[in-house]
Amino acid sequence: MILGLFLTGGVFLLLAAIAAVFGRETSGLKRxxxxxxxxxxxxxxxxxxxxxxxxxxxxxxxxLYQLTPSLTISFHLDRLAAFFILIIALxxxxxxxxxxxxxxxxxTNRQRNFMAAAMxxxxxxxxxxxxxANFFSFIFFWxxxxxxxxxxxLYERDHAETPKAGIYYLVMTQFSTLFLLLGALLLNLYxxxxxxTAAEGLLxxxxxxxxxxxxxxxxxxxxxxxxxxxLPFAHAAAPSNISALMSGVMLKVAIYGLVRLxxxxxxxxxxxxxxLLGFGTVSAVLGVIYALKEHDLxxxxxxxxxxxxxxxxxGLGLFIIFSxxxxxxxxxxxxxxxxxxxxxxxxxxSLLFMTAGxxxxxxxxxxxxxxxxxxxxxxxxxxxxxxxxxxISALPPLNGFASESMLFQAFLGAFQLPSQVVAxxxxxxxxxxxxxxxxxxxxxxRVFGAVFLALPRSTSAEHAHxxxxxxxxxxxxxxxxxxxxxxxxxxxxRGIGLELPLPDLLPISLIIIIVIFGAVxxxxxxxxxxxxSETWACGIHRQTAKMEYTxxxxxxxxxxxxxxxxxxxxxxxxxFADKARAIVTGGKGEIHSLQFFEEHIYLPIAKLxxxxxxxxxxxxxxxxxxxxxxxxxxxxIMVAVAGWWL
Amino acid sequence: MMxxxxxxxILNLAFVILISPLVMMLTRKVKAxxxxxxxxxxxxGYFNLFKLLHKEIIYSPNASxxxxxxxxxxFGFVMGAAAMVPVVFIPSGGLTGNIILFLxxxxxxxxxxxxxxxxxxxxxGGMGASREMSLSAIMEPVTITAVAALAFVLKxxxxxxxFALTTAGSLAQYxxxxxxxxxxxxxxxVETARIPVxxxxxxxxxxxxxxxxxxxxxxxxxxxxxxxxxxKQTVLMALLINIIFPWGLATELSFSGVxxxxxxxxxxxxxxAVVIGIFESVLAxxxxxxxxxxxxxxxxxxxATIVFELLA
Numbered sequence: 011m012i013l014g015l016f017l018t019g020g021v022f023l024l025l026a027a028i029a030a031v032f033g034r035e036t037s038g039l040k041r042x043x044x045x046x047x048x049x050x051x052x053x054x055x056x057x058x059x060x061x062x063x064x065x066x067x068x069x070x071x072x073x074l075y076q077l078t079p080s081l082t083i084s085f086h087l088d089r090l091a092a093f094f095i096l097i098i099a100l101x102x103x104x105x106x107x108x109x110x111x112x113x114x115x116x117x118t119n120r121q122r123n124f125m126a127a128a129m130x131x132x133x134x135x136x137x138x139x140x141x142x143a144n145f146f147s148f149i150f151f152w153x154x155x156x157x158x159x160x161x162x163x164l165y166e167r168d169h170a171e172t173p174k175a176g177i178y179y180l181v182m183t184q185f186s187t188l189f190l191l192l193g194a195l196l197l198n199l200y201x202x203x204x205x206x207t208a209a210e211g212l213l214x215x216x217x218x219x220x221x222x223x224x225x226x227x228x229x230x231x232x233x234x235x236x237x238x239x240x241l242p243f244a245h246a247a248a249p250s251n252i253s254a255l256m257s258g259v260m261l262k263v264a265i266y267g268l269v270r271l272x273x274x275x276x277x278x279x280x281x282x283x284x285x286l287l288g289f290g291t292v293s294a295v296l297g298v299i300y301a302l303k304e305h306d307l308x309x310x311x312x313x314x315x316x317x318x319x320x321x322x323x324x325g326l327g328l329f330i331i332f333s334x335x336x337x338x339x340x341x342x343x344x345x346x347x348x349x350x351x352x353x354x355x356x357x358x359x360s361l362l363f364m365t366a367g368x369x370x371x372x373x374x375x376x377x378x379x380x381x382x383x384x385x386x387x388x389x390x391x392x393x394x395x396x397x398x399x400x401x402i403s404a405l406p407p408l409n410g411f412a413s414e415s416m417l418f419q420a421f422l423g424a425f426q427l428p429s430q431v432v433a434x435x436x437x438x439x440x441x442x443x444x445x446x447x448x449x450x451x452x453x454x455x456r457v458f459g460a461v462f463l464a465l466p467r468s469t470s471a472e473h474a475h476x477x478x479x480x481x482x483x484x485x486x487x488x489x490x491x492x493x494x495x496x497x498x499x500x501x502x503x504r505g506i507g508l509e510l511p512l513p514d515l516l517p518i519s520l521i522i523i524i525v526i527f528g529a530v531x532x533x534x535x536x537x538x539x540x541x542x543s544e545t546w547a548c549g550i551h552r553q554t555a556k557m558e559y560t561x562x563x564x565x566x567x568x569x570x571x572x573x574x575x576x577x578x579x580x581x582x583x584x585x586f587a588d589k590a591r592a593i594v595t596g597g598k599g600e601i602h603s604l605q606f607f608e609e610h611i612y613l614p615i616a617k618l619x620x621x622x623x624x625x626x627x628x629x630x631x632x633x634x635x636x637x638x639x640x641x642x643x644x645x646x647i648m649v650a651v652a653g654w655w656l
Numbered sequence: 657m658m659x660x661x662x663x664x665x666i667l668n669l670a671f672v673i674l675i676s677p678l679v680m681m682l683t684r685k686v687k688a689x690x691x692x693x694x695x696x697x698x699x700x701g702y703f704n705l706f707k708l709l710h711k712e713i714i715y716s717p718n719a720s721x722x723x724x725x726x727x728x729x730x731f732g733f734v735m736g737a738a739a740m741v742p743v744v745f746i747p748s749g750g751l752t753g754n755i756i757l758f759l760x761x762x763x764x765x766x767x768x769x770x771x772x773x774x775x776x777x778x779x780x781g782g783m784g785a786s787r788e789m790s791l792s793a794i795m796e797p798v799t800i801t802a803v804a805a806l807a808f809v810l811k812x813x814x815x816x817x818x819f820a821l822t823t824a825g826s827l828a829q830y831x832x833x834x835x836x837x838x839x840x841x842x843x844x845x846v847e848t849a850r851i852p853v854x855x856x857x858x859x860x861x862x863x864x865x866x867x868x869x870x871x872x873x874x875x876x877x878x879x880x881x882x883x884x885x886x887x888k889q890t891v892l893m894a895l896l897i898n899i900i901f902p903w904g905l906a907t908e909l910s911f912s913g914v915x916x917x918x919x920x921x922x923x924x925x926x927x928x929a930v931v932i933g934i935f936e937s938v939l940a941x942x943x944x945x946x947x948x949x950x951x952x953x954x955x956x957x958x959x960a961t962i963v964f965e966l967l968a
Contacts (some may be wrong), residue, residue, distance in 0.1 A: 385722065443800075455789050462720075463771065522736040529732070538713070540712070541714050545776060564786040567791045
C-alpha cells in the first residue's frame, strides 16, 4: 500500500511533466492547471506514504531498472528518506497551489507550460534523489534535479542578471556533482559497491578524504560558505515559486546526503564534527550579516538561507562531537534539532519566497528601498510574511525557536564533555550562534519594516494591490504549520517517541494568550476615545516618505560595529560654495561593502582557470600530427600513472 | 500540581505587575536625590499608569495594525517570561522555566516594540528601532554566554531549579557566581535601557534608544508599553537577586512562606533599585559606537567563569 502510494505519486508527477508540454498550444492554461493539479495529487500521495513509513517505522525497497549488473536504479525508503520526502511533498503542494496564479503573471503561453513541466520534473527528481538506494541513481537524479532547476533559473532570460546567475549556477552545480562522483568512486574503490550502505574497514585517512570530498560536493549544493556564491544570484533570478522550491527543498536534498553520509555510511571522527561546526558557524554568522546589508529582497532571503543551512550544519557537527564522546542525549538533541530545523526552514523559507514573490509582482521591483507601506495595501501577505519572518528569526512560540532552542540546549550541555579544549571551542561557537540569532531578529525588523511599514517610497509601491487568493492560500497553509509546529513542538516530539529534554511551549503560549486577552479587555473597559491625527514630525505638517528610516539607515549601526568583519569602504564628497570651505552646497556619501569571497577566492580561481585555458587554446591551434602526438603522450602518462598507482 | 501551578502563575504575575512601578520610581528617586532634587513621590508610577489609562489614544494616519497590536503582544510576551521566574515561591514542575525560552520571550517583546518604532514612518522611531536592534545584536552573545556560564556552574538550565539550588546551597559553594552576577548586572543595565547605555529620562534625539520606539504610543497603549518595560526590569532583577541572594524565597506553597518571599523580594529589589540609581548617577552615557566595549566586559566575566569552572 505504501509502495503503491509512492509509485502513484511518482507516476502523477511524471504525467504532470508530460501533460504540460504535449498537445495544442491554445489549451495552455487548462493544461498547466491540470499539470499543477497532478503535482498536488502526486505530492499528497507521497505525503501519505512517507507519513505511513514514519509512523510505522517500516522501510521499502524497490528495484526499478537495471542498466548493467552493477549499475541499477533502485530505491530504498527508510525513515530518514521518508522524512525528507515528506518535506519535499509538503512544500511542493503549497508551491503548486501558489503557482496557479503566480505563473500567469509573466512569459508567453509556451514558456509557462514549459515552467510547469520543468517544475514537475524538478520535484520528481528531488524526491527520487532522496529515495535512491545507490550512488548511481542518486547522482543520476541529482543531475536531473540540477539541470531542470537550471532551466527554471534561466526562465526570465530577458532580465539582465539572469545569464550571470545561470552561469554561476551551472558551474557551481557541476562542481558539486563532480565532487559527489569523485566521492562515490572513491568509496567504490575501497568498498567495492555503489550501494549507500555502511562502509566499514576504511583507513581513517581514506575515510577523512572521502568525507571532505563529499562535504565539498554537498556543501556546494547546500550553499555552505565559501561555496555559497551561486545561491544569492540563482535565487534572485529564478521566478519566486522556483526560488521557494530551490531554497526550501533543493538545499535540503544536499543536507539529506550529508546526514545519510555521517549516519549510515561512514563512522565519523571528532575532527569531522569540528570541521562541520566551523563551516556551519561561519555560514551562519556571515550569512545573516550579508543578509542584513542586502537591498534585493530575494537576495536577502537567499543569504538568510545560507545562515539557516549553517545552523543545520552546526547541528550535525555537534551530533558528531557528542557521539564521539558518547553523550547520547546531547547527540540526539543536536541531530533531531538539525533535522527539525531542516523541516522548519523548508516551511518558512518557501513561505517567505512565495510572499516575497507576491510583493515583487505587486511592486515590480526587488529593491526594498523602493517599497514601504505595503501592510495597508497587502494586509494578508504582510501577516503571512510576518509569521514566516518571526519563525525564521527564532521568536517563540513559533517553530524556528523550537528547533534552534534544541541546538542551544545541546550547546549548553557542552560542560559534560571530558575534553576541555573542545568544551571551550563549543562555548565560543555558542557565542557566535547567539550573535547570529540576534542578528536574525534585527534582519527581520529591517526587512519587515522597510517592505511593509511606514509610507511607500515609490509610486509602484503606492499602487500595489493584494495578491489573488490562491497566492495567499499556499503560503498561508505553511504559516499555519509554523504556528502549530511551534506551540505543540514538545507534544509532537513526545508523540513520535523521542524523549528529549525540551521546553514545553504550550503552557507559556496559553499564559501569553490569556494575558493578551486580559489586556485587551482592560483597555476596552477604559472606553478611551480613539483619534487618528498627525503625530509629532519635527514641526513639519505632514510626514513624507523622505523622513522615514530606510533599510540602509536601519542596518548602518550594525555594519559600522561589525566593520572589521564586514570590511566596508565609505566615501564622502562635499561641494563647497566658497574658498574657505564653509558653505556646503551639496555632496554625496556612499558605503561599499567589499566582497571577501569574490575577491580572495573566486576571482583568483577564475583567473587561474582563464590562464590555463589560454595556454591550452594556444596548444590547440596546430595541425593533426601534433594532436596525435599529444594523444600519444597522454596515453603514455596515463599508463605509467595507472601502473604506479595500482 | 495543576492547582499549585495555577496559583503560582497568578500570584507571581500579579505581584510582579504590582511591584514594577514602585521599583522604577525608586531608582528615579535615588537619581533625583543624587542630583540634589526632591524627585517625584514614590507612588508616582502608579499615578502615571492610572492617568494614561484614561487618556485618549491617538494614532498616526500612517500607522497600521502593528501599532495597535504591538503593545498587547509586547506585554503578553513579557508576562510569559515573567511567569518563568519564581518570585513568590518555587513551583514543583508543571511549567517550564527554560532560560533560553525566557530570553527569547523578551526578544519577542522587543521585536514588536521595534516594529512600532518603524510603523508610523517617523524618523525617531526608526532611529530607536535601529539602535535597539543593533545593541541587542551585540548584547545577545554576552547574555547567552552569561547564561551558559550559569548553566555550567549550576548544571541546569531551568530557572526554578537554579533558584532552588542557590536557596539550598550558599554562595561559598558557588564562588564563580559572583563573576556571573557582574555580567548579569551589565545585562540588566543594557536590557532595561539605563545609563550608560541609554537614558530613560530624556527625549533628546541624540541619546534616546528605547524611548524613541514608544513615541508613537499614547493613552492606555503607552501604559501597557511602560508597564511591560517595568515588568521586564523587575523580572531581570529577580533573576539576578534570586541567584546571588536567594534568602527568603519559599520552596513550596504555604501562606507564611509566600508572605516571607514577597516581603524579602520587595526589600532586596528595593536595595538593587537603589544600587542601580547610584550606578546611574555616577556614570555618563557612553556614545553609541563605544558601547560594544562595555558589553565585551560582561562577555569577559562570563567567559572567565567558564574557563575557571573548566579548569577547577
